[in-house]
Amino acid sequence: MDNWNIHFHQPKKADELINKAVVVVDANFLLSAYQWRNVTVDEVLKVLNKLSDENRLKIPYQVIKEFSNNRPGILKERINDLETTISGLKNDKKSLNERVPMLENHPLFIKAEELQVQYNEAYKVYKDSLVRLRDEIKNLFVYDKYLTELQKIIKKSIFQPEDIETEDTLIRDAQKRFERKTPPGYKDGKKEENNAGDYIIWAHILKIKDDVIFISNDKKPDWVYQDNKENSISARRELIEEFYQESGGKDFVRVSPKEFISLSNPKLSEFVKQDLSTSYKYLNQRKKKLSKHELLISETLVRYDPMCLIINLEEQLDEYNPEARMIYETLSNTQGLQGVKELVIQVFSKMFEGIQLCISDDKFEDLCNELLIIKGMIISNRLGIN
Numbered sequence: 001m002d003n004w005n006i007h008f009h010q011p012k013k014a015d016e017l018i019n020k021a022v023v024v025v026d027a028n029f030l031l032s033a034y035q036w037r038n039v040t041v042d043e044v045l046k047v048l049n050k051l052s053d054e055n056r057l058k059i060p061y062q063v064i065k066e067f068s069n070n071r072p073g074i075l076k077e078r079i080n081d082l083e084t085t086i087s088g089l090k091n092d093k094k095s096l097n098e099r100v101p102m103l104e105n106h107p108l109f110i111k112a113e114e115l116q117v118q119y120n121e122a123y124k125v126y127k128d129s130l131v132r133l134r135d136e137i138k139n140l141f142v143y144d145k146y147l148t149e150l151q152k153i154i155k156k157s158i159f160q161p162e163d164i165e166t167e168d169t170l171i172r173d174a175q176k177r178f179e180r181k182t183p184p185g186y187k188d189g190k191k192e193e194n195n196a197g198d199y200i201i202w203a204h205i206l207k208i209k210d211d212v213i214f215i216s217n218d219k220k221p222d223w224v225y226q227d228n229k230e231n232s233i234s235a236r237r238e239l240i241e242e243f244y245q246e247s248g249g250k251d252f253v254r255v256s257p258k259e260f261i262s263l264s265n266p267k268l269s270e271f272v273k274q275d276l277s278t279s280y281k282y283l284n285q286r287k288k289k290l291s292k293h294e295l296l297i298s299e300t301l302v303r304y305d306p307m308c309l310i311i312n313l314e315e316q317l318d319e320y321n322p323e324a325r326m327i328y329e330t331l332s333n334t335q336g337l338q339g340v341k342e343l344v345i346q347v348f349s350k351m352f353e354g355i356q357l358c359i360s361d362d363k364f365e366d367l368c369n370e371l372l373i374i375k376g377m378i379i380s381n382r383l384g385i386n
Helices: 003-008 027-035 038-053 061-088 107-139 145-157 167-180 197-205 237-247 257-264 270-276 292-303 321-331 336-351 361-383
Strands: 022-025 057-060 212-215 224-226 232-235 252-255
Touching: 003 237, 022 027, 022 197, 027 038, 027 061, 027 145, 038 057, 038 145, 038 257, 038 270, 057 061, 057 145, 057 197, 061 107, 061 197, 167 197, 212 257, 232 237, 232 252, 237 252, 252 257, 257 270, 270 321, 292 321, 292 361, 321 336, 321 361, 336 361
Parallel strands: 022 057, 022 212, 212 252
Antiparallel strands: 224 232
């Protein structure tokens, strides 16, 4: 093949390759399951099983090693996140008689006493629930259903080419590429551990002689081009050309988990798509900067959460960012107050497996009325009306 021709090659799009290409997954994609809801994990496992049955799924051994090495840390982060919340809970042990004895018979005093009892009961129930959730995550170190299902898939799809170089040789090759800033992996060149991991995965991919779709959350510039908002545009041209040359004229396409699963299932729900947008590396995704209207929605949800009395408000401001984003995306399309109510119920039931909102009917009505006002602000902003 003439070398000059590779510089003019125009690769096919993922949707053109979705039903025939070999699919390679990155470790960050497999680890993201610990950031997703069960319905999303089930959808991903269904797609991976189908690919495996069709002999189109290839999982390099390096991916398996990185998954295994990073999984305990992900679980520990989840446990520590809950521990931080639990330790921030505060019980109100001091009676109102000790605080304001002179108002003992005042109607507001009597009402406050009732609320204090409710508060302490809610505190205990909430804390006990968080402790049980923490213990459930600890149990994943002993038995993890997802790990069991993934093991079955990997058993059929592990990729260890016979002609692949030894790990020591691949690490030396990686160092040479780092010096030349040859993608992928040179951005990891200064890492103390596993700095050659990306290149080792790439070396496996280069052994494939079919079109390849690579599923990864990695957005580093040694893998992809990005726009100003850090959205991935395409795999680096150097990768496309190197694979084209090594494979004898085949295409390499890099896609995100959301893009691939959405192409595999055109009827995928918006809530699963939202989940798939979340990488395991973004445990602090909640703290990602929101738009002003998303922030307003998030702050409104916090104010109507009964638990904001138990947890310091500043510590809770980020808790509803995922729900705020979901509500923002659809809020302007709702019809009246009833439409807003249905949206809020739908979002929370999807996020928390059908759990009911813990606020009174009156408070729920007030919450939805405030969201209706925010809807008007969003529409006005889009129309350029001050």
